[in-house]
Amino acid sequence: MSGPDSLRPAPPASADEAVVEVRDAHYAIDGRAIFAGLNVRVRRGLITAVMGPSGTGKTTLLRLITGQLFADRGEVSVFGRDIATLSRKEIYAARRRMGMLFQNGALLTDISVFDNVAFPVRENTDLPESVIRKLVLTKLEAVGLRGAAELMPAELSGGMARRVALARAIVMDPEVLLYDEPFVGLDPISLGVILRLIKQMNQALGITSIVVSHDVQELATIADQSYLLSAGRVVASGTPQELARSDSETVRQFMTGSEEGPVRFHYPAPDYASQLLGADEG
Amino acid sequence: MSNGTQHGPLLEGLRKTGATGIFFFRLLRACVPALARPRLIIAQVYNAGARSLIIIMLSGLFTGMVLGLQGYSLLERFGSEEALGTAAALSLLKELGPVLTALLFAGRAGTALTSEIGLMKATDQLTAMEMMAVDPMRHVAAPRFLGGLIAMPLLAAIFNIIGLYGAQLIGVQLMGIDRGTFWSQMQGAVGLRDVVQGIVKSLVFGAVLSLIAVNEGYQAPPTAEGVGLATTRTVVASSVLTLLLDYVLTAAFL
Numbered sequence: 001m002s003g004p005d006s007l008r009p010a011p012p013a014s015a016d017e018a019v020v021e022v023r024d025a026h027y028a029i030d031g032r033a034i035f036a037g038l039n040v041r042v043r044r045g046l047i048t049a050v051m052g053p054s055g056t057g058k059t060t061l062l063r064l065i066t067g068q069l070f071a072d073r074g075e076v077s078v079f080g081r082d083i084a085t086l087s088r089k090e091i092y093a094a095r096r097r098m099g100m101l102f103q104n105g106a107l108l109t110d111i112s113v114f115d116n117v118a119f120p121v122r123e124n125t126d127l128p129e130s131v132i133r134k135l136v137l138t139k140l141e142a143v144g145l146r147g148a149a150e151l152m153p154a155e156l157s158g159g160m161a162r163r164v165a166l167a168r169a170i171v172m173d174p175e176v177l178l179y180d181e182p183f184v185g186l187d188p189i190s191l192g193v194i195l196r197l198i199k200q201m202n203q204a205l206g207i208t209s210i211v212v213s214h215d216v217q218e219l220a221t222i223a224d225q226s227y228l229l230s231a232g233r234v235v236a237s238g239t240p241q242e243l244a245r246s247d248s249e250t251v252r253q254f255m256t257g258s259e260e261g262p263v264r265f266h267y268p269a270p271d272y273a274s275q276l277l278g279a280d281e282g
Numbered sequence: 283m284s285n286g287t288q289h290g291p292l293l294e295g296l297r298k299t300g301a302t303g304i305f306f307f308r309l310l311r312a313c314v315p316a317l318a319r320p321r322l323i324i325a326q327v328y329n330a331g332a333r334s335l336i337i338i339m340l341s342g343l344f345t346g347m348v349l350g351l352q353g354y355s356l357l358e359r360f361g362s363e364e365a366l367g368t369a370a371a372l373s374l375l376k377e378l379g380p381v382l383t384a385l386l387f388a389g390r391a392g393t394a395l396t397s398e399i400g401l402m403k404a405t406d407q408l409t410a411m412e413m414m415a416v417d418p419m420r421h422v423a424a425p426r427f428l429g430g431l432i433a434m435p436l437l438a439a440i441f442n443i444i445g446l447y448g449a450q451l452i453g454v455q456l457m458g459i460d461r462g463t464f465w466s467q468m469q470g471a472v473g474l475r476d477v478v479q480g481i482v483k484s485l486v487f488g489a490v491l492s493l494i495a496v497n498e499g500y501q502a503p504p505t506a507e508g509v510g511l512a513t514t515r516t517v518v519a520s521s522v523l524t525l526l527l528d529y530v531l532t533a534a535f536l
Contacts, residue, residue: 066413068409068413095412095413095414096415098413099413100410100413102406102410104405106406106409106410107407108402108410108411109402119414119416120414120415123414123416124415
C-alpha cells in the first residue's frame with residue numbers, strides 16, 4: 001500500500017493510497033466501549049471528515065491515530081505501519097510528519113505568537129534563526145496574522161488563537177493535518193476564514209486532512225469523504241452529498257439535527273411522571 | 283484513580299507512592315537530556331529562585347532578629363552574651379535556614395510549579411508538545427525539577443546570610459555586644475561540617491519538594507478543582523515531609 005516509513009512517498013502514483021487506516025479497532029475506557037469494530041480509511045490528498053454526535057469518541061480517534069492511545073484490538077496504521085508496533089522514537093518520527101490543530105488552540109501561554117509557531121522548528125531541527133524567522137513569518141502570513149507575531153497568546157481572540165495554532169501545525173510542512181473540532185465557538189467570520197484555510201492547505205500544499213467535527217453544514221462544503229460515527233462504529237460513509245441522500249434513520253437524524261430518532265436526546269432515566277410524583281416520598 | 287476509594291486509603295496511598303516513584307524515575311531519566319538545554323534550566327532557577335528572593339530575604343531578616351533577641355535574653359542569664367554569634371550561626375546554618383527556606387519555597391515556588399503544570403495539562407499544552415514530537419517530561423518537568431533543586435540551596439544560603447545580619451543587628455547594634463567578639467566567636471565555633479550539613483539538607487529538600495510540586499501538577503485532573511486540590515496537596519505534603527526529613531537528616535548527622 002504505502003512505501004517504507006523512512007521515505008517520503010511520491011505523490012503521483014498514490015492517488016488511492018491510504019495514509020491512515022483504522023481496521024476493526026476496539027477501544028474501551030473503564031469498561032465502557034468507545035469503539036467496537038471501527039473502520040476508517042483516510043486517502044492521501046483528500047479532506048476526510050469524521051462526524052458524529054458528542055461523545056462518540058471523535059477526539060479519541062485522533063488520539064489513536066497519533067499514538068497517544070492504542071487500540072485494545074484491531075489495527076491503526078499510519079503511513080503504512082501499525083502504530084502499536086512502533087517504538088517511542090518511531091512514533092515521534094511519525095508525529096513530525098503530522099500536524100494537529102487542537103480545539104482550544106493549545107498555544108504555549110508563556111511565549112509569544114512568533115515563538116509558538118517557531119517552537120516545533122527550534123525543537124526538531126538545527127535551522128539557523130534567520131531561516132526560522134522567514135519560515136515562521138511565511139506561515140503567519142498564510143493565516144493572516146503576521147502583524148500579531150509579537151503578541152502573547154492571552155492577547156488573541158479565540159479565532160486568532162486557532163489560526164496561530166494552525167500556523168504552528170503547518171510550520172513543519174506536515175503530510176497530514178488533524179483538526180479537532182476546528183469550528184467550535186467561532187464567530188461567522190472566523191469560521192469562514194478557518195474553512196477557507198483548511199481547503200487552502202489541502203489544495204495548495206496537498207496536505208491530507210482529517211477533520212473531526214459535528215458541524216455538518218460546514219463540513220459538507222469542504223469534505224471529499226465523510227464518516228459518520230455512532231455507538232463506536234461507522235454507520236455511514238461517502239461524500240457529504242451521498243450522506244445527505246441517505247435513507248438511514250441515524251444519518252438523517254444527524255444531518256437534519258432532529259431530536260427524534262435512534263440517537264436519543266434524553267439520557268436514560270426512570271419514568272418522568274412517577275419520579276416527579278414520588279419525589280416527596282424520597 | 284476512580285476506583286481508589288473503594289480499595290481503602292492504605293492501598294490508595296501505596297498506589298500514589300508507587301506512581302510518584304515511577305514518575306521520579308522517568309523524571310531522572312529526562313534530566314540527562316535536559317542538562318543539554320541550560321537556558322531552560324536557568325529560566326526555572328530564575329522562576330523558583332529569583333522570584334522567591336524578597337520573601338526569603340524578609341523572612342531571613344526577621345528570623346535572625348528574633349534569634350538575636352531570644353538568644354541574647356537567654357545567654358544573658360549565664361553571662362555569656364558574646365556567644366550569641368555562635369548560637370545564631372549554628373541554629374541558622376543547621377536548622378532554621380534550610381527548613382524555613384523549604385517551607386517558604388513550598389508556599390511560593392512549589393504552588394506556582396504545580397498550578398502552572400496543571401493548567402498546561404488542562405489546556406492541552408502538554409499534549410500539543412507531545413504532538414510536536416517534543417517530550418514534555420524533558421521540556422517542562424525536568425527543567426523545573428532541576429531549577430528547584432539548584433535554587434533551594436542558593437535561597438537557603440541567602441536566608442542564612444541575611445539572618446546572621448539580623449542577629450548581628452540586634453546583638454551588636456541594639457544590645458551592645460562587642461562586634462569583634464560576636465564575629466570571632468562565630469568563626470571559631472562554626473566548622474565546615476556544620477555548613478555541609480545545611481547544604482545537604484537544602485539539596486534533599488530541594489529535590490523532594492520540586493519532585494512533589496512537579497508530580498502533583500503532572501498528575502492533577504485537568505479541571506479547575508483538580509488543579510486547586512493538587513496545589514493544596516503540594517503545600518501540605520511538602521511541609522510535612524520537610525519536617526519529617528529534617529528529623530531524619532539531623533539524626534543521621536549526629
